[in-house]
Amino acid sequence: MTADIPALEALAVAIAREAGALARQRREEGVSIAATKSVLADIVTEADREVEDLIRERLRDARPSDGFLGEESGAEPGTSGITWVVDPIDGTVNYAYGIPMYAVSIAAVSGPPVAGEWTALVGVVYAPAIDELFRATRGGGAWLGDRRLEVEPEVSPAGALLATGFGYDPATHAGDIARVARVMPIARDVRRIGAASLDLCSVAAGRVDGYFERGLKPWDHAAGALIVEEAGGRFGLLEEDDRGRPLIVAAGPGLFERLVVVALP
Template structure:
């Protein structure tokens, strides 16, 4: 893959402005389609892993807008897959993160757009720009590498809870029954050690919730690149610590306020080791 030339803060801000403009427009499409009524267009990994026509329409719009503005850049989207570029930059897109929420009429869904340098693999890329728009409540999260994170233009900075016992932890569950059972079992010893657990159902929103202090930490095993690319940058640019590791062949992510991240990481990994062994789904 071509190597991207280093970008200065001015160039990164220009990319962020473009990402935000496209994400806002995409969000308007999603809101309109939700008002008209949503139907399941397809299913993926299981009967509950759904795709709506709006997911496909929104990604087509985003992909077309990026291609028009940045034809040399690559693309990686949940619905339409990957296309290599010549610039060394790749746009990583989840058109509607939280599709089941969207289907049910919940406001907890996001348009997630990131720009990364290098291979389109979280273990190898360098995140540059992240934008998550939550269109149903008119909230925009935005981050630039080295330039901080904002919510609707206001700077974000995580505030660490005083202790692990005072930590509000968000999490999510996979679409297959076996993985959900494992995830519930892992949470067993964790839930008694923290303040409480929240389950929103949209990874991009969960990452951003750490950034704005709605929760103190977020952990999930089995995220896809488009689930975490934008939100993880928002969280880390707001000061959160990000940990990733292999949990029995599946990638796990923890983003948490400094001061509790190490203790929470140890707690979760011990719980995973007790539950998963070598037979994770």
């Protein structure tokens, strides 16, 4: 099976823009938290569900035999060999508080719909509140709007601005804090942007030099990982902890291994 990658990309871009516009409109109308999922930080709004329903419906209409994996509505296997991996609103806490760093993340992957085993073909991350659209296709480069993205190949740790995130599972927090404490002294500074997809796009765009976080889910990183790699950076889904949570590291080629050494475990 050969996939028509430009057609998949055009579809993902159109749906991400429509979904982003809906998220932004709902934000302007006022957002309330619909439910708390696992812990206080792990919230879902009506908009998360509505936006995922829209994306799922558009994909089903356009490509009924593809599979789907979304944060809010789960997995549905397909028969075409292509699966769409979707985070309808990445950065829901930012969204709920009116911080503009949230994004719709859509990836088309081939092979088993399992992070680490699939091949990402297309990745689109659209941040509607700042109207920035990041996209990449396998072999076709990474782009922010019309600008091709290329990471700085050599950045020394001492000059590196890094980003991180804290997963929802409280069992990771001690490790998260210890990791930040190890990284801070060797880096310029550390940011917590609050949306993993935008952390990854920030690496691709050179807005940060590296990113690390333990415990992301496939929909958090599926699109952003391809955007990093197509910008010439490295993305690693590294050793899982005892609860199966991988450590994610992304950085330019010169910094990546050094960051891995400090960030692990």
